[in-house]
Every structure is written in structure tokens, then in C-alpha cells.
Amino acid sequence: GNGNGNGNGETDTPDDGAEAELRTYDGELSDDPTRTEVLQHVNGLAHEQAPWVFLHQQFSIYGINDDVSWDARADESIYVREFETDLDEITVSQGQLLETLDPTGENATPQYNIIDQAYDNFLGREDDTGRPLEGIVTDWERTDDLEIELQIRGDVEFHNGNDLDPSDVAFSINRANNPDVSEVADNLGDINEARAEDGNVILDLDSLTPTIFRNLTAFGRVVSESWVNDDSNDISTEINGTGPYELDEYVEGTRVSFTKFDAYWGEEPDPNAVTFNGIPEDGPRVDALISGDSDLITNVRPGDIPDVQEADGVGFEDVPSIRNIFLVQNDAFEPFDSQEFRQAMNFAVDVESIINSILNEFGNQTSQPTLPGHNGHNGDLDPYPHDPERAEALVEASGHAGVEIELHTPVGRYLRDADIAEAAASQIDELDNVSCTANRRDFGDLVGELLAPQDESPAFFLIGWGNPTLDGDYAMSPWFTEGPFQHFNNDEMAELLQQARNIPE
Structure with a gap:
């Protein structure tokens, strides 16, 4: 692991008596585990190692012309061949x-x-x-x-x-x-x-x-x-x-x-x-739907749903998606090389309030990289609770008190992405011993940077990860094993993911 622990997932209690217990998962593998059991175990280790700030499962919310009948797909795919409509031409607007x-x-x-x-x-x-x-x-x-x-x-x-x-x-x-x-x-x-x-x-x-x-x-x-x-x-x-x-x-x-x-x-x-x-900005996308310039739009903000409902000739469709939204904590950089600090950020962000206030409850809080219903999800893991005092104690234990960090976020790529990032940054900034700001970025530019070698990638950024295979391997292997998306180094997790790739279904 990358924490400062004693080998048992624990740290010595610092002199100020602050609690710095890092163990959040106590699962063990059998001698001959199934592939699903291995993936569940890696999800448990990810909960404890906290390579990400776990946020939420995104909902897909579409605005749609009443002249189009279409069932929004959980996998976020838009196949116009599935539309039932008398319209001769269709316009689709994405972020x-x-x-x-x-x-x-x-x-x-x-x-x-x-x-x-x-x-x-x-x-x-x-x-x-x-x-x-x-x-x-x-x-x-x-x-x-x-x-x-x-x-x-x-x-x-x-x-x-x-x-x-x-x-x-x-x-x-x-x-x-x-x-x-x-x-x-x-x-x-x-x-x-x-x-x-x-x-x-x-x-x-x-x-x-x-x-x-x-x-x-x-x-x-x-x-x-x-x-x-x-x-x-x-x-x-x-x-x-x-x-x-x-x-x-x-x-x-x-x-x-x-x-x-x-x-x-x-x-x-x-x-x-x-x-x-x-159309990157949320408001203009809704305007395009209401005006008739678009027949289907993606990522309708929950707060804009009443405007869509009140407009003539349009409505909305929503469905829990296969996409996980999270904040990557790149362990190539301080302070994110500290397990204490990474866990602290999970305790600092009030995900429930973000889901309720910014997403109008269109989101499910997550506890691990693999979403519920996907192969390898570990149903025994609870999301991190909001606990600023514990966050501050863990920051002290990490040795990074007083640090200033920057959270990079795309704009318009995911449902209310920048608003979510700014809320998370503000909650982190409320800690007495961490300063945090959010930086709005062009999605293409941000992706280009995060695909660079890990030590040249941003240290802290919001991203979404769709999982079209609905399998824990794709949820985790790109991020925790060698490749362009790797932003966390843990030998045990990487070896177990490789082991899972050699066990039949």
C-alpha cells in the first residue's frame, strides 16, 4: 500500500490523540476464490486505500421532443435506430x-x-x-x-x-x-x-x-x-x-x-x-430543446426539469447510468501519496448533500469503483460518511496540514460536473488544515493531460468512467494497473486484478 501504516492497515496514534485508524475493510479471500470474489475483494481494498474520492453513480437525464418515443438506456448509448417517430430529421445535442x-x-x-x-x-x-x-x-x-x-x-x-x-x-x-x-x-x-x-x-x-x-x-x-x-x-x-x-x-x-x-x-x-x-453549457442545451432546434439533449440539469416540463412539446427521460463519477487522487504527488490524506478527502466531501442539493437526488452515493449490479460489486461496503473532524485528524496524521490543492474539473461533460467539483472543493476548503480550489477545464484538454505519464498528469481531478462491460475488471484495471489511465500504485490490487483475468467465469 501507499499509506504510512504499520502493515495492518493502521497507523500509530499521533501525539495529539487524533484517531488515525485506516482499516475500513476486513474481508479475506479463500484459497480458491471465484473471479467474482477476487473482484469483490479488490473493491474492498480500494475502499480502504481510497485512490479516489468516491462520489456517485450518475443518472442520465435527457430532454426529448414529444414526437419521439425512446426508452433511455442505462448504458448511455443513443441509437437513433431505436427512436419511434414520424419526424423525418432528428437533431441530438450533447455536451x-x-x-x-x-x-x-x-x-x-x-x-x-x-x-x-x-x-x-x-x-x-x-x-x-x-x-x-x-x-x-x-x-x-x-x-x-x-x-x-x-x-x-x-x-x-x-x-x-x-x-x-x-x-x-x-x-x-x-x-x-x-x-x-x-x-x-x-x-x-x-x-x-x-x-x-x-x-x-x-x-x-x-x-x-x-x-x-x-x-x-x-x-x-x-x-x-x-x-x-x-x-x-x-x-x-x-x-x-x-x-x-x-x-x-x-x-x-x-x-x-x-x-x-x-x-x-x-x-x-x-x-x-x-x-x-x-453544446457544452447546460442552459443553452435546454434552450435548444425548448426552441425546437434539438430533438434530444443530454445531461439536463435536475433544476432545469421544471422548465422542460412546463414547455410545450418536450419532456424528459431519466435512468441510472453505468457511469461512476469520482475525484482521482494521483499518488504520484503529495499529499495524495498518503493513505491518511486520501481517506481524509473522502470524509471531507459531503456526497449526500451534493446528491440532494445539486443533483436533486438524481444520483446514488458510491463506496467503491464497481457499481451495484455490476459483476464484482462488493455489497458489504458502506460509503464514507461525512465527518470533517475525522478528516482534519487524518490530515494531521498525514503530515500535510496546511496544504493547498487544486481540483480540476471538466465543464459540460457530465451532469453538473463543474458544480459538483466546486461544491466538493468548497467542502474540503472548509477544513481547518487544507485549502482547496476548483479549476474549470475544457474536457479535451483535461483528458489529454490525464493520459500523460502519471507523474505529468493532474494531481486531483473529477472524471466519469462508464463501464459498458458491466464488469469490475473494466471498472478498476485501467486505473490500478499499468496503462495510460493508471493513477494509483498498489501491488496487491494490481496482482489480484491480473489473477482475476485468468479465472474463468
């Missing part, structure tokens, strides 16, 4: 647009919401369980510990008129798993190679990868090998997919427009055209 049209060029929900109108996942998924469903891959089987066989749908056409071949799917998986071109290479799985064989696709694995089928629902999209390899095409500004819509216009930083693809293999969608745009 963020995207950085690239390359389906593996960015791992972020706003990007997927846009490109998934035109690109298909390898497998579909149930939005509330993560269970794989048929997609371009129609059947999937583990034929050996280290071999997967995928059957590929026939009679599928790319937008440029080329037929889909199993070799395109194999190429797409290999490309998604190539860290030189893909931002999701670390997440797809421990795949040595995908290859087309006898009309199917075979995956040769380097390790068991128990989440491989869940991963194929979430990471990577089906692309055309010949089109991608043709230097006259630019996958960052053009699209050639197999999805229900084809790209009509891309104006970087402004909008992405699609029209219906007549040769789509699946059920024909209702709208003939759809446009996505980015």
Missing part, C-alpha cells in the same frame, strides 16, 4: 462533440453516440446487464481456453457498396487491438491475433480473458479492410461502416450529419436523417 470519426480513435461515450449511427459493434448488448446479443457476430463460442470462434453475419454491405467479409471483421479486431492506432487496445482483451478461417473468425488469445465477449460488445467497430488501407480515404474525417446511417457531412467541432443507409442489414430506422452537435 461534447468528438475529436475524430475513427471508431478506435477515442474511448468516450459522446464519440460512440455519434459514430454508432454508422458503425456496428461486433456484438450487441443488453443495456442493463451487459449480456452479449447478436450483431455482426451471430454466434460466439470458446472452443479452447485460448481460442474463440465467431460466426459472422452474411449479406452485410458497407456504405461504399462492398460486401462484408469475415476478413474485415478479423482486420477490425486486430486494428482495434493495435496500440499504435487504437485508444481501446488495452481494453479489447489479451488477443494475439484474429484471423478469418472457413468463413468464421478465430481469436487466438494470450490469456484466458474471461470478459472477451463483453469486451466485443463495447470496444472496436467493424470497418472495411480495403477501405481503411486505401490511402485516398481518411478514417478520421470519413466513415465507411455497416450501420443504419451513412455520413452526410462532418464539420469539425460543429456537427456530424447522417442520412439513412438503404442497404442496412437490420431493421430500417424511422428518421431519414440525424445530426449531432455539441
